[in-house]
Amino acid sequence: MKKNIKLKNLALLFCITSLSFTSTIQALPIVQNAELLDKIDFKSKALISYQTDVSLNLNKDSIQKRLKKIEEYTNREISNRKIQESGKNNLIIQDSTDSSIFFDIDSLSGSFSYSSSMEKYYKEESTPNLLNNKEALSMAYKHLESLDLMPKKEQLGEVTQGGLNMATRKENGDTADYKKMTSIRIDRELNGIPVLGDSRIFINMGTDGEIANMIYQWDKILSSKKITSTEKISVDDVKKNIYNRLEKGAKNTVKINLNSVDLVLYDDGKGVIEPAYHVETQLFYKNKKDSYDVPFDFYVPVLKKPQAFYPFMDKPNLKPLKNNEEQILNSIDE
Structure with a gap:
């Protein structure tokens, strides 16, 4: 009799488990x-x-040196500087008269985003002398090499090319599209496997391939x-x-x-x-x-x-x- 009770309990447990699994699927x-x-x-x-190395603990002097290298290369200086902390580890250096000009850096990893003035890109006209895809990729690599930011060849993954356009619609209903920038995104690859998540390099370029803005997130691998x-x-x-x-x-x-x-x-x-x-x-x-x-x-x-x-x-x-x-x-x- 006890054996039958155990069998009934086991059967009941099986039914409950099966119903639970079925409800999940359904x-x-x-x-x-x-x-x-x-x-x-x-x-x-x-x-x-x-x-990866996320313990650089860059001080303000080190951060200023990194920004200076970009300023000297682009021949554009952030004037009227406003310096503020954003969160625990981020420092933002911004132009107080033009908020589109900034340098935002993570002091632990060294990852940063940089932007020159966007004012000229707001005009209702296409940017002159934009690079084609082949020229843009070559120029992006040149920028990275000049800034000592070029990744090792074996870590270069998928490259995505595109651009930034502006569409307008006037009161009379007329529309217009203006080409503003060419864009390059470089993803990472390690041991033949693509890296997703934080790792990326993104560069928007204007006239003759000048840097309009960029994002650099490519932490050094320690081990x-x-x-x-x-x-x-x-x-x-x-x-x-x-x-x-x-x-x-x-x-x-x-x-x-x-x-x-x-x-x-x-x-x-x-x-x-x-x-x-x-x-x-x-x-x-x-x-x-x-x-x-x-x-x-x-x-x-x-x-x-x-x-x-x-x-x-x-x-x-x-x-x-x-x-x-x-x-x-x-x-x-x-």
Whole structure:
């Protein structure tokens, strides 16, 4: 009799568990292109995590020297300087008479954004002598080399080229489009894997390729560490975590398109670059009035104990390892 009671309890538990799992699956609409998940395979790949230098602690003199180098190269000086702190580690040097002129730098990593005056780009006219794509890329590399900011060749990843235009509409209904700048974005690559997240270089150029503004986020790599098989989660767990993230971020959707699922390295901008899957989707919604869709992307860590601080986290799981606590296999930037 006791044996039968145990069997009944076990059967009841199985039913409850099954119902719970079914309700989770039914919470999502059909995910189109779900076959992309079958291509997830990282067990045979040699994966590496990296530690970057975010402890420069640049003082104001060091920051002024970095800005001076840019000013001398561009032949444009920030006058009427207003210096202020932004948050814990950021220092902003701005022209008090023209807010579009500034130099904003992270004192820990050295990452910065710089802008010359944008006043001339507000005019209803195209910028003269804009470079074509080939010329723009060559000029971007020249700028980086002249400023001692050129990354190592093996770390150069995808290059995206484009431009900035201005569209106007007059009272009589006439419209006009003006070409303002050419743009170059350089992404990072390590060991053949693209780096997403914080790492990027972005340069907008005006007449004859002069720097209009730029963003430089390319932290120096201090060390790297091979990831062992026991440190990785399973492929099934990656798939499960993808569905969990969709369940949280794609509520009330009528359709989900899975656009891409790619193995990448995620740079959190806080000292860690580590492997993860980057998932890009399109979410479709419908209400009584209309239908619309929005892009939705997210990261799923590959490590059981990720050190990176991902966008979905309230706080990091772990503090980055110190140099003397990790196995340093090679130094990349030195």
